[in-house]
Ligand SMILES: NC(=[NH2+])NCCC[C@H](N)C(=O)O
């Protein structure tokens with residue numbers, strides 16, 4: 001029985017640009033349920049985790065923006081995701097800024113001995129309070145999930161770390177801060193930057209990624225930041241970076257993941273309808289979900 005559970009996480013506290021809290025609505029308007037219905041035996045939409053519109057608070061000691069609230073709301077998300085996995089349903093989380101990966105992974109990872117993570121993103125999201133140029137927590141979730149960062153975040157769900165560096169593959173990177181580069185080298189994280197994607201082609205990148213993770217993990221979470229795609233194909237994001245993964249390459253990547261039957265949880269993040277063009281980015285997200293869950297033309 002293939003069962004899909006959709007959870008909306010209208011979080012915008014991990015960064016500064018308003019509008020990303022409307023991501024889950026935009027993705028629903030793009031008919032996510034209708035599109036995925038035929039690919040599952042059962043599908044449910046659990047609605048949104050309440051986030052609200054609290055005032056921005058900068059943590060005095062760490063300088064992290066909205067630290068307490070990001071922690072609290074991600075704790076709620078982790079609980080919901082945990083219940084979904086426990087029931088044997090596939091959790092699909094709709095963001096929201098990328099700080100929500102902290103909650104998703106806290107809910108998912110306890111169910112696996114050796115969780116793998118595919119981080120599809122222009123960025124590494126490997127900053128800490130010390131290396132962050134912005135103080136924005138959406139630039140930190142991958143480091144946090146490895147156990148590096150503020151204790152409140154790394155200890156979410158009562159265990160740490162959620163993923164070990166050897167089980168991570170970053171795809172699409174083209175904007176890394178200095179501290180992130182150091183961390184990648186220090187921890188030996190596998191990264192396919194745009195250079196490798198151009199050089200090897202997406203097919204080879206995905207073949208290698210799948211072979212690498214299949215051997216060493218017992219579940220793989222896909223964390224897909226829409227800014228991994230080129231801004232031409234996905235303009236509705238808060239931190240666009242030129243020279244990204246194309247629409248076609250992204251479909252191919254999702255199709256190959258579907259064929260490999262590798263992914264056990266997923267989130268699609270950083271859709272910002274205010275910055276978008278006629279909901280294009282939300283539509284692209286839904287189309288990619290179709291490919292990820294096994295949609296075929298023939
Ligand atoms: N999930 C994202 N869009 N992250 C962008 C992060 C940008 C920058 N590296 C920062 O830490 O502020």
Ligand SMILES: [Mn+2]
Pocket residue numbers: 121122123225227228239
């Ligand atoms: Mn990004």
Ligand SMILES: [Mn+2]
Pocket residue numbers: 098121123125138225
């Ligand atoms: Mn990101």
